[in-house]
Amino acid sequence: MSEKDHPLFSDISSDIFAFSFDGLSSPLIDLKFRTGPQKGDHTLGWGLAWYPADNKAAMVAKDPAAKDTVSLKGAMSDWEGFRSTVFFCKVRGAATGYTHLETQPFTRSFAGQDWVFMHNGNLDKEAIKGLHHNKSIFLEPLGRTDSELALVFLLGKIEDYGARTLAAIDHSVLLSWFLQLDDLGSADMAISDGVTVAVFYGSKSQSSLYYSRIKPPHATEGFQSDAASFALNNPRDTFRTAVVFASSPFASGNWTPMQGGQLIIARRGAVIWTNKKEAPSKLPVPPQQPDRPSALSSPILQGGPLEKITERNALFASVQAQSQQASIVAKLASMSHVQSNVINARSVTHAPDGSPLTYRLYDVVHSTEYTYEKAVEHSTHTFRLLPVEDQLQEVIHSTLTISAEGEDVRFEDVFGNQNIHYSIIKPYKQLTVSCRSLVKIFGQAPDDYGPAQRQARFPISWMPWQLQVMEPYLLLLEMPETQIAELLVYARAFSERNAGHVMDTLNDINLTIYRDYQYVPGSTSFSTTPFDVYANRKGVCQDFANLFITLARLLGIPARYRMGYIFTGANYENKIQSDASHAWAEVYIPYIGWRGFDPTNGCLVSQDHVRVACGRNYLDATPTSGTIYRGGGKEELRVQVTMNEVYL
Incomplete structure (x- = not known):
């Protein structure tokens, strides 16, 4: 049943909002439920969808029977998961009987990612069924609305086209699909695959649709309209740019009304294509208010140096006392909004999960x-x-x-x-x-790869000066181009099968060399190249380290050679290198630092390894x-x- 088919539709208002940011953002969104005389037993509903940290899986929060926006604000509370480049939001009046299946935005998993869709209007359901020739069991609607039928129709067209993303579809072809739906009624629609946002304004629409490109600096009071308000007042969003689509214009900013039959495609905070020229806006544009200076000032407490204590028990007593003191300071800091961090790693006695850290x-x-x-x-x-x-x-x-x-x-x-x-x-x-x-x-607590600056996925971006410093650790050993090309294919295979996740890829390389390559002393020499090791699948620790370094550099990760020692009293399946110096690889992860990988033993470098010398290769770090x-x-x-x- 569509919204207009419902007997109470005439008393229901409906608004849609879509955001495409140039970087991860967490806008503060508030919806304003329109009030007025109502017939029967009405509730108010809303739905919100986003892609946390730009993952392929969408997060959807809905409340089909909301009386106010309290639940919406709870869903958008300032937590790390509410950061995305794409946001879809819809608010509408709903009648008794609507469930989550009928509440938008709709989401559907397809081609390896979640797709999010919104529709404002009324379409001929039987006619859509006639257009929907793709009868895949994966493209059957779950609910009873014409809107969901429109979504599965579009996904069916995308599947028939052979595309996996919106970016892979010719813009004119995508427009033709929307125009087919436009012939069946009012069709204000928005769809996204998590990267690209496509918004279509129907030629028979009974409402309006506007868009604007929001650029910094952002006014602290945000943007207000009759239907909603939003603000970019999170300090991390200071320099964010966004393309915003809304059913009604906001009081500030330049908002352009979309034209009937117009399709706009936006990606990462910019309009990349539209089929119609921009019509001059007739809306009044009030002047932007200047940003207010930030009043946030959070001093960081720093502890003084520990006195050198020779007795081990006395040292641990001092450390435990300092730990308790730090705990008290942390509690006081949380009460006074002051952040306290222990910056001397040697004095940290417990990991965040409570497990002890000892030397x-x-x-x-x-x-x-x-x-x-x-x-x-x-x-x-x-x-x-x-x-x-x-x-x-x-x-x-x-x-x-x-x-x-x-x-x-x-x-x-x-x-x-x-x-x-x-x-x-x-x-x-x-x-x-x-x-x-x-x-x-x-001991060291496990690394936290949550913050976006640590770039958990490929490709990794570097500042120019970082590239200058890291250049020696990004250059490959000179080999024939054909050999490098083969190793590149090999390296990319690790990334592709781990969905571009940096640490998963590196761990996969580490374990694969350990499992697939044979440790054979005397099988190689100083002239053995990484390709020789790759081709022969045998070598010693020096060779495995060089192969790991080469694969990491091919993926754009700085890597270096490390010489040291390993304690083989640990429970390794491969207890080797107990009678000679050992070698492994270290890679540099942005905002983490250098981390060691031991492909000879298939493990991460930890408290079993003693680090000595490092360099670009063996010659820079040879012990004698x-x-x-x-x-x-x-x-x-x-x-x-x-x-x-x-x-x-």
């Missing part, structure tokens, strides 16, 4: 022994053996012992690695280099390297690494 202590010994057939008279060496010192890794002490007398120069290289350049000045036939380190690895200028002859090399966990 682990390792004793690592890395010993390298060179033996030569003839005495070496002159050689120079570079040692990168000192573990990283940062918020999550603390070096209690580290000593380097070199068996031959020489001169050393200590420096930090461009990658932040601590280097010792060593020049040996006396002949030797055997050289032993041994580094012993006692290292703490602190050198050049013999005179003497030496045949060389024998023996490397041994022992890593034990220390319990206090």
Whole structure:
């Protein structure tokens, strides 16, 4: 039953609103139920649809029997899920008997995403059924309205056309479908696939339809009309632009009436196509009111540094006390609207879910022994053996012992690695280099990928200066173009099967290399390329790290090589690399930082890994390297690494 077929339709008003933003927004929308003399038992209804965080699944909130807008405001409360680039809203009077099935907007899953649809008017239901030639069981209406019949007709046309999105449909073809419905009655319609918004104004419409492009700066008082009001007063929406469609013009802004038979297609806050030239608006345009200055000012409390405490129990007592103090401060902050954050990661004792975060202590010994057939008279060496010192890794002490007398120069290289350049000045036939380190690895809460700036999906956008800094970690090793093209297809397959989700894609690459590639010592050399590893499906940790780095860079993610150690006392199926240095990959995630992936063991880098040196590739991060200028002859090399966990 259509709205006009209902016996009480003459007393029912109906308004539709559609928004297309250029970025995620959370407009404050309020609907005004029109009042007047009514016959019979009337209720008031509304419906709201949006795509949280631009996901393909739409969120729909409806109340077919509302008496006021209290439930609507509750649905749009300021929570993270109410952020989208597309919003559809409809308010209308409803008679007793209307349910959610008859309340708009309608939504239907089709071609891998939810489609949202609104209609204001009255169409010949039997005639629509005659047009609806696609009899797919997935395109059967659930309710009893002509509006839903119009939706399944359009989806049937899209399926017959072979398209999966509105962007894939020729604009004129899409218009022809709307015109077919326009011949059957009044047809003010709006449809969206979550990215594109298409709005059609029927030539026989009994109401009006306007549109406007809202640009910053936004007036704090927002926009008011007889049917609704909306405002962009969320600080995150300061620079948002939107194309807005409404059944009635608002008191401020430039609102253009749509012409009969006009189709407007909008995407990301801009009109990209219309079949009719814009008619000059005859509506009065009041001057915009200046924005009021923001009165928000929230100081951030920062705690002072902890005194260095050598006794472990005393340290934990201090940490627990500080944690309790921070909890009290947080409670006070929540009461006074002051935000407090613990910024020293080592002092955080619990993850957000309440699980404890403790450190682990390792004793690592890395010993390298060179033996030569003839005495070496002159050689120079570079040692990168000192573990990283940062918020999550603390070096209690580290000593380097070199068996031959020489001169050393200590420096930090461009990658932040601590280097010792060593020049040996006396002949030797055997050289032993041994580094012993006692290292703490602190626990870290799982990363939160919720904030939009962290860009959970491809493609990842970079600022120009970020690209400059990250350029060394985005350039590929030189290989034939055909090999790179093949690896690109391989990399894209991970992204496509994970729907472009960044972390899911990276985890998939990590686990696939672990599962599909064989660890074979001696099967590769320093000249082995990532394509060789891909083609042969075997290698060692260095090769797997290089392949992971290449695939990440092909997807536009900066990646670097990391050398360190792994504690294999953990319950890994693949307990390897316990007697030598280990290698893995690190990628940079916007507003997260560098995160490690260990494809050799199919795991994320955690408290089992001790980080030492990093760089673009192995050469930048090799633990020991050198050049013999005179003497030496045949060389024998023996490397041994022992890593034990220390319990206090």
